Amino acid sequence: MANNDKINKLIHxxxxxxxxxxxxxxxxxxxxxxxxxKDKALVALDQIINSCQQCSDSLQTIxxxxxxx
Amino acid sequence: xxxxxxxxxxxxxxxxxxxxxxxLGHNINTAANLAEAQEWFVNNTFDHVFLDFxxxxxxxxxxxxxxxxxxxxxxxxxxxxxxxxxGKLAEMCAPNVGHLVKPLQREDIERVLSPKKNTEKKKTxxxxxxxxxxxxxxxPIMQQLYTMIERVANTNANVMLxxxxxxxxxxxxxxxxxxxxxxxxxxxxxxxxxxxELIGSELFGHEKGAFTGAIARKEGVFEQxxxxxxxxxxxxxxxxDMQPNLLRVLETKKVTxxxxxxxxxxxxxxxxATNRSLTDLAQNNIIREDIYFRLAVxxxxxxxxxxxxxxxxxxxxxxxxxxxxxxxxxxxxxxxQLKELESYEWPGNVRELRHAIHRxxxxxxxxxxxxxxxxxxxxxxxxxxxxxxxxxxxxGQTIEEVEKELIHATLDKVQGNKTLAAQMxxxxxxxxxxxxxxxxxxxxxx
Numbered sequence: 290m291a292n293n294d295k296i297n298k299l300i301h302x303x304x305x306x307x308x309x310x311x312x313x314x315x316x317x318x319x320x321x322x323x324x325x326x327k328d329k330a331l332v333a334l335d336q337i338i339n340s341c342q343q344c345s346d347s348l349q350t351i352x353x354x355x356x357x358x
Numbered sequence: 359x360x361x362x363x364x365x366x367x368x369x370x371x372x373x374x375x376x377x378x379x380x381x382l383g384h385n386i387n388t389a390a391n392l393a394e395a396q397e398w399f400v401n402n403t404f405d406h407v408f409l410d411f412x413x414x415x416x417x418x419x420x421x422x423x424x425x426x427x428x429x430x431x432x433x434x435x436x437x438x439x440x441x442x443x444x445g446k447l448a449e450m451c452a453p454n455v456g457h458l459v460k461p462l463q464r465e466d467i468e469r470v471l472s473p474k475k476n477t478e479k480k481k482t483x484x485x486x487x488x489x490x491x492x493x494x495x496x497x498p499i500m501q502q503l504y505t506m507i508e509r510v511a512n513t514n515a516n517v518m519l520x521x522x523x524x525x526x527x528x529x530x531x532x533x534x535x536x537x538x539x540x541x542x543x544x545x546x547x548x549x550x551x552x553x554x555e556l557i558g559s560e561l562f563g564h565e566k567g568a569f570t571g572a573i574a575r576k577e578g579v580f581e582q583x584x585x586x587x588x589x590x591x592x593x594x595x596x597x598x599d600m601q602p603n604l605l606r607v608l609e610t611k612k613v614t615x616x617x618x619x620x621x622x623x624x625x626x627x628x629x630x631a632t633n634r635s636l637t638d639l640a641q642n643n644i645i646r647e648d649i650y651f652r653l654a655v656x657x658x659x660x661x662x663x664x665x666x667x668x669x670x671x672x673x674x675x676x677x678x679x680x681x682x683x684x685x686x687x688x689x690x691x692x693x694x695q696l697k698e699l700e701s702y703e704w705p706g707n708v709r710e711l712r713h714a715i716h717r718x719x720x721x722x723x724x725x726x727x728x729x730x731x732x733x734x735x736x737x738x739x740x741x742x743x744x745x746x747x748x749x750x751x752x753x754g755q756t757i758e759e760v761e762k763e764l765i766h767a768t769l770d771k772v773q774g775n776k777t778l779a780a781q782m783x784x785x786x787x788x789x790x791x792x793x794x795x796x797x798x799x800x801x802x803x804x
Contacts, residue, residue, distance in 0.1 A: 323381075
């Protein structure tokens with residue numbers, strides 16, 4: 290049961306960066322569609338890159354946990 | 359403009375959502391947990407709350423309960439990473455609470471912030487069935503057309519569409535393309551609109567420097583339509599001396615760009631269209647016979663609108679729905695107006711019907727709900743066509759009848775001036791009087 294909770298928590302942690310990626314991508318679309326200053330888009334792109342790494346780390350933790358089990 | 363509160367413990371996510379919501383023209387504040395959110399509500403009112411389901415100090419549902427207890431009922435959208443939350447929401451039976459599943463998209467946010475426009479759109483779109491995503495009509499003649507489209511879509515045969523101007527040849531081409539589920543695009547070109555000099559380059563492409571002005575290499579439409587469909591509209595208007603080149607491509611399934619020497623494979627279905635009749639094509643040497651057989655492996659006749667009058671109501675409703683959607687209006691047809699539309703001949707077919715409805719839509723009172731049809735549906739073109747048709751000679755008429763018609767048409771043209779009419783007809787005034795006497799029409803022009 291405790292293990293199940295832990296997995297749920299890890300899945301939640303993996304979803305959070307995905308969510309940020311999606312929203313940042315939408316923001317970049319807005320910037321490009323409306324000729325807004327590109328620095329906003331660059332910040333959003335950096336955040337996407339960071340979030341990808343976080344998501345990958347979370348998935349690795351889940352995978353490690355699964356192999357231990 | 360709405361006042362919005364976003365409750366989420368992910369500050370980076372909150373920052374980005376703030377940018378997007380502000381861009382959409384709303385005010386937004388953020389809270390990182392339940393306590394902060396409750397604090398916001400002490401001195402402020404919000405129209406909409408975006409609420410994360412899992413917060414550090416409890417569930418988002420606690421805030422929903424709290425707001426209900428203090429009598430505040432903003433619209434709430436719970437954001438969660440799991441669809442099972444939907445069940446919990448249903449148990450709450452709260453009409454002001456909605457739900458979105460992460461990851462969010464901009465359209466999700468836009469939709470929940472302006473639900474009215476969307477529900478209206480949903481209400482209007484599904485009422486009329488569009489066959490193959492494009493064609494409207496349930497008449498028996500259209501059902502036959504749908505069967506033909508279905509059959510031919512499963513093959514790679516070239517199709518020639520024949521039908522009057524405005525009957526919807528390009529729409530049928532789109533329907534065949536959709537039904538064939540090919541991966542490539544539908545590329546359309548109008549052979550009648552291209553000059554003799556440019557038609558080769560348009561169809562087959564050209565290499566850089568092939569002729570003056572060819573500053574870069576260009577793909578022809580045959581190349582552009584690879585693994586898709588090429589629609590050659592008004593194919594019979596193509597200059598006859600260009601036709602051998604087209605025939606060669608159709609036969610060899612290979613194309614050479616103008617100024618090039620490399621043969622490129624052609625892999626597309628060719629749908630061609632003409633508004634000329636088969637007899638016209640055969641008698642007047644408009645298209646070479648060999649090209650006709652290559653293009654019209656499967657000829658399809660598109661019915662004119664007067665041959666499927668029962669579809670006029672459906673078409674009128676569909677066109678009005680589309681105009682309503684585009685302009686955010688709510689015009690409706692009255693039964694008598696639909697009858698009036700059905701009683702007209704529509705020589706310009708669906709195109710003329712669409713144009714007439716658009717004209718009526720613009721003329722209608724924007725505050726009203728009923729569309730105003732013009733007193734006369736005839737377009738200037740249909741009036742001229744009618745006149746020329748009336749003056750046309752057809753087999754079975756007697757020489758006397760034709761002569762009488764000609765004399766009357768000439769007198770009408772010169773406002774009854776007999777001397778002038780006789781001159782135009784190349785007869786003496788006396789002969790004209792004699793003829794009018796014989797036909798019993800002299801009284802009309804005295």
